[in-house]
Amino acid sequence: MGTHSNILVWTLLFVLGITNPIVHAGAEDSQLLEWSNLPSLPAGVEGAFIGELGGFLVVAGGRTVDLEQDSANEHFRDEILVLEPNAEQWKLAGHLHEALADGAAVTTEHGLLCMGGRDNEGNKAGVYLLTWNSVSEQIDVDQLGDMPKPLAMCSAARLGDQVFLAGCWIKDAEQNETKKQFLSLKVFSFADLEASQWQHIKPWPGQGYFFSALTAQNGKLFLLNGSSTPISSNASQSINSAGGSYCFSSASQSWSRLTDPPIALAASSAIAYGPSTILYIGGIGNDAHLGGESAASESIISSKIFAHETITDSWSYQGKLTSPIAMATAVEWQGRIVVAGGHTTDNLPTSSVAEATVKPWQSAFHFVDYTMLALYLLVLMYIGWHFSEKGSSSSDYMLGGQTVPWWAVGLSIMATQVSSIGFMAIPAKAFATDWVYFTGILTWFIVVPIVVRYYIPFFYRPNVTTAYEYLEHRFNLAVRLYGSLSFILLQLGRMAVVLYLPALALSVVTGMNVYASILIMGILSTAYTVMGGINAVIWTDVLQAGVLMGGALLGMIIAVMGLEDGIEGFLNIAEANNKFRLINWDTNITTTAIWVVLVGNVFQRTSDLTADQTVVQRYLSTKNIQQASRALWANVAASIPWALIVFLFGTALFAFFKTHPEKLNPAMQTDAIVPWFVVEYMPVGISGLVLAALFAAAMSSLDSSIHSVATTISIDFYKRFRSDCSDRDLLRLARRLTGVLGMLGTGAALLAATYEIDSLWDLFLEFAGLAIGGLAGIFMLGIFTKRGNSLGAISGAIVGAVVLYSVKTYTHIHFFLYPALGVGSSFLIGYAVSILYPSENQSLAGLTIHTNDAAHDSPFSKLE
Incomplete structure (x- = not known):
């Protein structure tokens, strides 16, 4: 038989x-995600601390501009806004201790950890922990101490029991000299945080980045591109979006070079998706491949989404957002990807909040x-x-x-x-x-x-x-x-x-x-x-x-x-x-x-x-x-x-x-x-x-x-x-x-x-x-x-x-x-x-x- x-x-x-x-x-149509709108923020904001806390979507701080003045006139915010599942509008749930933007945030079991940032006076080193108070139905803000250096336009991610932060601090403003910083912090050490508890780790081998994207996937950290110079809210300036992506293994404490994204971008959002993929969303670039007839020296804001497969170290195009966006943050909330705030093509912060669902697969x-x-x-x-x-x-x-x-x-x-x-x-x-x-x-x-x-x-x-x-x-x-x-x-x-x-x-x-x-x-x-x-x-x-x-x-x-x-x-x-x-x-x-x-x-x-x-x-x-x-x-x-x-x-x-x-x-x-x-x-x-x-x-x-x-x-x-x-x-x-x-x-x-x-x-x-x-x-x-x-x-x-x-x-x-x-x-x-x-x-x-x-x-x- x-x-x-x-x-x-x-x-x-x-x-x-x-x-x-x-x-x-x-499938010829490589659009991976279908986008829809959540309730808009009360005002346009970019560079905010964004994360999930107690089932709420949180947007804290950030930066806006005065429409009656030059768009370069930045206004920093301290409001903490939350959106409940299925709610029709955001509500005010507290204030940061100071108005900040362009820091990094990571969700932990202890709360939303907010690190660094800047205001009109310069970069900040403060670290704050946001927790939900179920009695007052407000967010409590606890200052946990300072980082070793004031950092802004930085990025952070969690891997295992550690939070990692990548950024640069300006060593000499006149000579435009910067110094890379790669730090780690044990999650369980938040209670008595001191600057000495931050561990200095050998940074990535390339140049220093502002507004790079750092995320954890498949047991490793991935640092994707950035700008070699700071970026202001006036995104029409010529920026130096630099190619150069790296993978960090916490086991061997070593970096390895990755294949660069198809387009050199800065101020993009990166988020782990599935078991071995990173989605690279939006960003600012001065690459002619972004489309349009603008000269390559002009900054263009992208709406494209690329996927990086961490196993094969390869990139693919996976569709685009409904509109170009940069300086936004992508987070997971209620099982979906959410992109809140950010900078749009009109050089203004946006109040839009978009959520993505997976396109039905045939x-x-x-x-x-x-x-x-x-x-x-x-x-x-x-x-x-x-x-x-x-x-x-x-x-x-x-x-x-x-x-x-x-x-x-x-x-x-x-x-x-x-x-x-x-x-x-x-x-x-x-x-x-x-x-x-x-x-x-x-x-x-x-x-x-x-x-x-x-x-x-x-x-x-x-x-x-x-x-x-x-x-x-x-x-x-x-x-x-x-x-x-x-x-x-x-x-x-x-x-x-x-x-x-x-x-x-x-x-x-x-x-x-x-x-x-x-x-x-x-x-x-x-x-x-x-x-x-x-x-x-x-x-x-x-x-x-x-x-x-x-x-x-x-x-x-x-x-x-x-x-x-x-x-x-x-x-x-x-x-x-x-x-x-x-x-x-x-x-x-x-x-x-x-x-x-x-x-x-x-x-x-x-x-x-x-x-x-x-x-x-x-x-x-x-x-x-x-x-x-x-x-x-x-x-x-x-x-x-x-x-x-x-x-x-x-x-x-x-x-x-x-x-x-x-x-x-x-x-x-x-x-x-x-x-x-x-x-x-x-x-x-x-x-x-x-x-x-x-x-x-x-x-x-x-x-x-x-x-x-x-x-x-x-x-x-x-x-x-x-x-x-x-x-x-x-x-x-x-x-x-x-x-x-x-x-x-x-x-x-x-x-x-x-x-x-x-x-x-x-x-x-x-x-x-x-x-x-x-x-x-x-x-x-x-x-x-x-x-x-x-x-x-x-x-x-x-x-x-x-x-x-x-x-x-x-x-x-x-x-x-x-x-x-x-x-x-x-x-x-x-x-x-x-x-x-x-x-x-x-x-x-x-x-x-x-x-x-x-x-x-x-x-x-x-x-x-």
Whole structure:
């Protein structure tokens, strides 16, 4: 069935590729936002402190001009205005201690922090905290001290628990000499703020800027352009809008150069949008590209909006405001982008307040794509129905009668471990970073020989169905039940992750409700697993492995073909951006250093291949130990080219979207980059089939989890305590448990959909490392030592869990090391306790590598 289905699938791929070679076209209209007006301010104002406070939009201070006099005659304000949600007008809610404009403001959990600014007398160094007083329904203003230097026309942003401020102070007015300032302040130090609490950080390497734009995105700070000279309210003057944008990493305390915006602007607004995009709105420039017939030496105010993609470091045009604006501030309020006040083309401050909503997006998912998706899901259901008539015993249902071919088992292991996490999150990781994770494939050649030589013989015995039966024979019943329960809890969490990820992606690229997607996948995978048991699980995995591999390979080819210079362009872009970096020589345990990746993968793979019932159950579905060993090597043979393809796919996506940044959806999570590309830029029909593969990847992991958990409960709990149960009762229970567990996993995914998660691959690796490491340590203690006993095993598991929890909570150790810490601490503590508190003599014949052939009276040897 699997072979015939693959032939049909690839025939359809070929036909559709020939008849429709043109990829979906991206939207020609690149207008990202739709703008509308909020209630206008009582008067035109520019350079105000703007932010969100207690649910209110706040505009404090600012500057206006006297219309009856020269427009250069500036008037500074101290009024604090607030706008309630759905209100029709602004209301006065207090006054600053002094009239100020052109400072910087940042919203924090303590209040709106207002820093610096200027008045008619010059720049100021004061720092104020604005808080909402619910009793007086006014804003309280507390002066917190001064900055080290008086700064105006500066910008600020928050990153983590720090507020950063970038600006210049005039060192020598006569010689027009300025000095750059880059400062940081801990958010929790506001209560007793003194100038000494500001930390001086090495500033950006370029020239000093006034009215630059500073914002935080994707864990870093971005400083975008500015003016090398101060700007007055008379914007008709010739300004020196300077190109030069930089990125600051707080982890390394270093700056890196960015690609400059398409137009050199100053006094623009910048705001983070989505997970990895910065919107660059309006501004003043003296660039002829701004339009019009004015000379390039004259200042022009822009209405254009550009988007900077922080991952690809590329810019795209994203439409424009309803009117040109500069010296305004863009903030997020009520889930929307708001631009308040600012300077307009008539050289006057404006009272307008505009809000933006995301323009409705039309999915390129075609009726043909939906048809292909439906047909693929029907094929999966047919496989389940086909094997439903071949599962007449519990052995057939749980182990396939131990007649499954080794190559099918190997592909099944590969498919279930890949899941939707591998199909989406690994290319997304390569897209966002590099190939450092790829070096983990080397550990296959370390781990697999050990598992084949030392582990599989202890699992593969007649009448054994779960891995945890070994633990009872080696230790006692309590250890067996602990192992089974740990596995069950891990799989319940895994079900949620592998269902939620593709549902989220499908929601982004097709508009389908994320909860409906979870329900479809959960119900269908549960249905065919209930019907066909392990045979349905394995053979659907075989089909899915082929489509996953082909879909990723085809996606990579189409992405490379979308580049102007094809393969050469792909290689040049990847090389220039260091995307093929394989080794991080850092020695820091908080990074993806080479030794961290390798050590972490060795222990993670060991845990997966020895303590995970979903894998062990596949070993046991083959005829003998030799077949099981071949299956494991077949898994390696499939996994290595798979890893190569998906990392190339992710890098190809980086090259494609760096070249075509306008084709990205700025609101999209990075983990959705694969389905976005599949739906938007792959041929109609093929995109439906590849997206079906994404569905199937999630379902292949879910079916494995629910079937293995049902088997574990049936064997390690029900049959263990009811040894007289009939095979018919055991089969009936396993089917019912499969259905119930499918519903539980689906429910867990629905719950997970209510939370925002940055990188699901990282999340899953972190969760798996915490959960399975201690369990693998128990298996290691039992197989490799003779002194290990039940007290040591339980003690090691408990203390190991505490160690892992403490490491995760109180350190910044990279999650790759969690499995090593879990396995190591569990094994070492278990061995130490076993030595300190030795148990009574217990027959270990056939239960350790030291005694495997020493006697013939072990529980396993009697079965031979």
